[in-house]
């Protein structure tokens with residue numbers, strides 16, 4: 416890290432004790448910004464880095480709810496509005512027992528730069544709760560969503576903050592959240608949430624967008640190296656929203672996806688993961704990934720196994736933060752992996768990223784590679800604003816163009832700042848510069 420930025424980083428760590436994931440996300444961005452500060456002393460004078468690392472607002476609230484037996488439970492809800500220089504806060508809601516303020520802040524911080532890279536008018540935010548939906552009935556999850564919205568509604572809105580889904584929050588939960596929002600506010604404001612169902616203001620391709628976008632990004636990375644996905648073996652972690660549609664698109668582009676996972680282990684299917692069966696198991700039945708192997712003779716389930724042990728050309732981590740370690744990176748490189756793109760947010764540990772960089776593996780950081788989800792959310796907002804709905808083909812075409820433009824801006828920025836091919840640096844610098852220019856324009860706010 417540049418010596419001018421080190422004391423700033425130390426101060427951020429001091430002011431946000433115990434928030435390891437947040438420190439990790441900030442460090443990774445600051446490590447890229449030395450040459451930017453050297454070129455633009457006004458950013459240092461105006462303390463843009465200190466300001467961008469401090470959320471504009473953080474809301475923490477109690478979420479009481481009753482389970483089916485009548486027992487009362489208390490969870491903690493939160494929403495962090497990190498930066499609104501480019502537009503209203505935009506970012507998902509995560510329901511997972513691991514959620515805490517440090518995780519929400521890391522996700523919100525990443526979201527600032529990701530949203531900037533899309534070129535859309537959206538700021539960065541994130542939220543969620545330490546609620547575990549696993550094993551809960553539909554009614555219990557609905558009651559939780561309603562209680563959560565009973566506080567959240569005051570803080571969100573089309574021009575303020577527009578939540579979407581993330582881990583544990585899909586279109587079912589968004590339905591319960593939006594139903595409650597509409598009831599409390601007495602307004603049908605579709606553009607307050609994105610990722611909605613198609614019947615009530617949602618957009619075609621939003622469900623598929625993050626996974627598809629990640630695959631489009633991989634194709635751009637491979638094309639820049641004179642090759643393609645066709646005929647490649649792919650391994651994906653997770654089997655949620657992002658993973659499922661990354662698998663579908665990778666197969667459509669000629670790749671064979673041979674493994675995917677959930678938190679209980681992974682399935683290896685050398686014949687190629689069958690999309691219909693996977694969606695039946697994970698989306699319809701909401702079952703564990705082992706159920707896939709039980710019904711597919713060519714597949715085996717490896718409980719608690721590491722999916723990265725399966726050899727592949729392309730690895731797509733699509734589950735959660737810090738799931739791909741240095742040990743996994745070494746295994747992937749030894750097995751001939753040539754490209755990694757982060758469908759999840761910060762799934763690759765910093766020392767694993769270094770292994771890929773040193774081995775010359777093409778690496779697409781999450782804030783660029785998984786930006787297709789939020790970009791398509793912005794397209795959903797456009798359609799809500801114009802009371803219009805676009806076809807699947809048209810929207811997918813827009814998504815593909817956006818992913819190409821994100822790849823190109825990262826690539827060009829990396830070149831411009833003397834780090835050719837380093838898309839981590841390119842993404843951090845290009846995202847930062849867009850936000851910093853707007854913050855300078857607004858003065859000290």
Ligand code: NDP
Pocket residue numbers: 580581582583584625652653654655656657658676677678679733734735736758759760785786788789
């Ligand atoms: P889902 O809840 O649909 O799926 C999450 C998947 O990851 C599940 O297979 C889950 O397994 C697995 N997983 C979650 N936490 C862990 C854990 N601690 N250890 C092992 N496996 C885990 O979430 P999404 O697919 O929406 O999100 C996945 C990632 O993509 C997240 O990092 C999210 O922030 C990121 N992302 C999502 C976007 C979106 O549009 N949805 C947009 C951009 C990024 P299990 O069911 O067993 O918990």
